[in-house]
Amino acid sequence: MKVKPKKSNSMGQYAELLSRYLFPQKGTLVLLTLLLFASIGLQLVNPQIIRYFIDQAQAGSAMQPLITAAIFFIGFSLVQQLVSVIATYYSENVAWKTTNKLRVDLAAHCLSLDMSFHKSHTSGSLIERVDGDVNALANFFSSMIIHLFGNLLLMAGIIVLLFRENWIIGAGMAFFVVFAVFMIQWIRKFAVPVWAGWRQANAEFYGFIGEHLEGTEDIRANGAVGFVMNRFYTMLRKMLPLRVKAFLGFCAMWNMSIFVFALGNAMAFGISAYLWYSQNISLGTVYLIFFYTELLAKPIEKIRTQMEDLQKADASISRIRELFATQSEIKDGPGVLLPKGPLSVEFRDVTFSYDGDQPTLKGVELNLKPGEVLGLLGRTGSGKSTMARLLLRFYDPQSGMIALGGTDIRNCTLAELRKHVALVTQNIEIMQGTIRDNLTFYDHAITDKEIVDVLTELGLGSWYESMPEGLDTMLASGGGSLSAGEAQLLAFARVFLTKPGLVIMDEASSRLDPLTEQRIEKAVSKLLTERSCIMIAHRLATVQRADHILILDNGHVMETGRREQLAADPNSRFSQLLATGLEEVLV
Numbered sequence: 356m357k358v359k360p361k362k363s364n365s366m367g368q369y370a371e372l373l374s375r376y377l378f379p380q381k382g383t384l385v386l387l388t389l390l391l392f393a394s395i396g397l398q399l400v401n402p403q404i405i406r407y408f409i410d411q412a413q414a415g416s417a418m419q420p421l422i423t424a425a426i427f428f429i430g431f432s433l434v435q436q437l438v439s440v441i442a443t444y445y446s447e448n449v450a451w452k453t454t455n456k457l458r459v460d461l462a463a464h465c466l467s468l469d470m471s472f473h474k475s476h477t478s479g480s481l482i483e484r485v486d487g488d489v490n491a492l493a494n495f496f497s498s499m500i501i502h503l504f505g506n507l508l509l510m511a512g513i514i515v516l517l518f519r520e521n522w523i524i525g526a527g528m529a530f531f532v533v534f535a536v537f538m539i540q541w542i543r544k545f546a547v548p549v550w551a552g553w554r555q556a557n558a559e560f561y562g563f564i565g566e567h568l569e570g571t572e573d574i575r576a577n578g579a580v581g582f583v584m585n586r587f588y589t590m591l592r593k594m595l596p597l598r599v600k601a602f603l604g605f606c607a608m609w610n611m612s613i614f615v616f617a618l619g620n621a622m623a624f625g626i627s628a629y630l631w632y633s634q635n636i637s638l639g640t641v642y643l644i645f646f647y648t649e650l651l652a653k654p655i656e657k658i659r660t661q662m663e664d665l666q667k668a669d670a671s672i673s674r675i676r677e678l679f680a681t682q683s684e685i686k687d688g689p690g691v692l693l694p695k696g697p698l699s700v701e702f703r704d705v706t707f708s709y710d711g712d713q714p715t716l717k718g719v720e721l722n723l724k725p726g727e728v729l730g731l732l733g734r735t736g737s738g739k740s741t742m743a744r745l746l747l748r749f750y751d752p753q754s755g756m757i758a759l760g761g762t763d764i765r766n767c768t769l770a771e772l773r774k775h776v777a778l779v780t781q782n783i784e785i786m787q788g789t790i791r792d793n794l795t796f797y798d799h800a801i802t803d804k805e806i807v808d809v810l811t812e813l814g815l816g817s818w819y820e821s822m823p824e825g826l827d828t829m830l831a832s833g834g835g836s837l838s839a840g841e842a843q844l845l846a847f848a849r850v851f852l853t854k855p856g857l858v859i860m861d862e863a864s865s866r867l868d869p870l871t872e873q874r875i876e877k878a879v880s881k882l883l884t885e886r887s888c889i890m891i892a893h894r895l896a897t898v899q900r901a902d903h904i905l906i907l908d909n910g911h912v913m914e915t916g917r918r919e920q921l922a923a924d925p926n927s928r929f930s931q932l933l934a935t936g937l938e939e940v941l942v
């Protein structure tokens with residue numbers, strides 16, 4: 356897996372992301388910008404109406420102009436509310452559509468990455484990327500740019516209008532804006548790091564709870580509940596001072612804002628009082644100045660939070676770009692198609708290592724004819740599952756070649772290869788969902804009749820009939836509602852439905868009850884007809900089905916040959932295994 360070097364986010368990268376995800380929404384963006392202008396205009400106009408109202412009332416004017424002004428004021432206020440509701444609707448829409456597209460792209464990219472990537476990244480960290488970081492970008496996409504620009508415009512509009520009233524109040528309030536931004540930024544320097552510390556402690560705490568809830572069975576079985584609780588209390592104790600500090604920091608920020616804006620109001624009142632006494636402005640204008648000063652608080656606060664969001668978005672963009680830059684080493688081949696029906700399997704001098712250091716498979720050779728069954732034997736850790744992983748191209752060997760139906764598997768696309776090769780492992784994943792979804796993996800091309808036929812054929816007919824809602828019956832995550840045998844048979848049913856040419860089966864090594872074993876034996880017989888099969892065998896009965904035997908020892912082929920021949924040769928390792936009993940020797 357290659358990771359391109361990380362670069363800091365330049366404007367170009369922002370532009371790239373915006374043009375790719377936001378540009379398709381340009382119509383809505385134009386509408387949002389227009390709504391924003393309308394909202395700014397309405398916010399600036401309303402105080403002017405109040406000023407007019409006060410001045411007219413003070414001058415003892417007739418009722419009619421006052422009523423008209425009041426109606427205009429109410430009308431504009433209502434329109435402003437309406438504009439803000441419509442703008443919220445559209446900005447949420449843009450945020451959802453753009454981030455969803457990004458989420459889909461990231462999820463698809465993660466799924467396309469090879470196993471070494473997934474082994475080195477926990478599912479939690481991927482969820483954090485695909486959802487957490489993308490959520491952090493929602494605001495960036497939906498409104499940040501427009502609102503940042505809009506708030507700057509509103510602030511500039513207020514200052515310009517104040518200058519229009521009187522240059523002293525204009526200059527005074529311009530100074531106040533600079534002072535307020537500086538003070539709020541200054542106090543943030545102290546408050547933000549304590550918040551970051553608190554969030555980090557929080558993330559660790561939830562990670563701890565999640566991990567230990569998942570491992571509840573092991574913790575109880577090992578009598579470790581007391582130790583875990585001890586650690587839990589220790590973490591809580593460490594969190595208290597962080598929480599107190601974080602809230603004090605928050606309080607300091609909040610109080611600083613109130614203090615700064617109170618200073619602003621005091622200054623506005625002071626200047627207004629002076630101008631009013633010197634008869635430079637009317638009482639209505641005093642109110643106008645007060646109103647605009649109050650209105651100034653909003654963009655200053657908003658610009659501050661938007662700058663914070665921009666910092667968060669910047670970190671998320673870096674992480675998302677890094678993930679997109681991670682490329683899978685397992686690439687689609689030119690697209691050669693595999694033949695239909697049972698596939699021959701060939702390993703030619705295959706050497707493979709997970710870490711590029713100690714080889715797990717060394718010079719492995721195998722020749723299996725179409726429709727034959729290979730019994731793959733070897734001690735735990737000898738490399739049996741690794742051979743299966745190479746056949747599905749979860750990894751590629753460092754040297755040698757693997758062919759199916761005479762085609763080098765590196766020449767097929769991954770989708771084509773995985774359509775023809777099915778893997779049934781001991782760990783059967785049952786997802787929370789209907790029986791249908793669990794069997795078809797959401798492939799709507801598979802009909803209900805096909806599914807029911809396969810279930811009946813595998814001896815699951817009466818089990819299926821007992822399901823209250825048929826194929827729509829929900830199965831619990833992890834297959835809690837199924838017996839081990841039923842779960843195994845459902846895994847076989849999945850394979851039957853995909854109709855592969857090669858089945859790789861990692862046989863369950865644990866003993867099942869005789870009845871279930873019998874059902875599984877029958878199902879395996881059906882599974883093997885008209886298919887090639889590689890069976891990682893743990894039971895004598897299974898080995899008896901094999902045409903060919905391959906025994907691995909520490910990544911080497913220790914012995915290989917036709918089963919009858921090896922069984923007949925008293926010196927072969929296989930005949931010794933048969934004599935001793937497979938389970939005792941191999942497991």
Ligand SMILES: Nc1ncnc2c1ncn2[C@@H]1O[C@H](COP(=O)(O)OP(=O)(O)OP(=O)(O)O)[C@@H](O)[C@H]1O
Nearest residue numbers: 474709710715733734735736737738739740741742
């Ligand atoms: N993802 C991995 N990264 C690094 N090493 C691995 C990885 N998977 C397996 N190995 C190592 O490769 C060797 C072979 O593992 P493999 O799973 O193929 O053995 P196996 O014969 O199938 O064993 P078992 O019968 O216990 O399943 C082991 O030493 C194992 O520790």
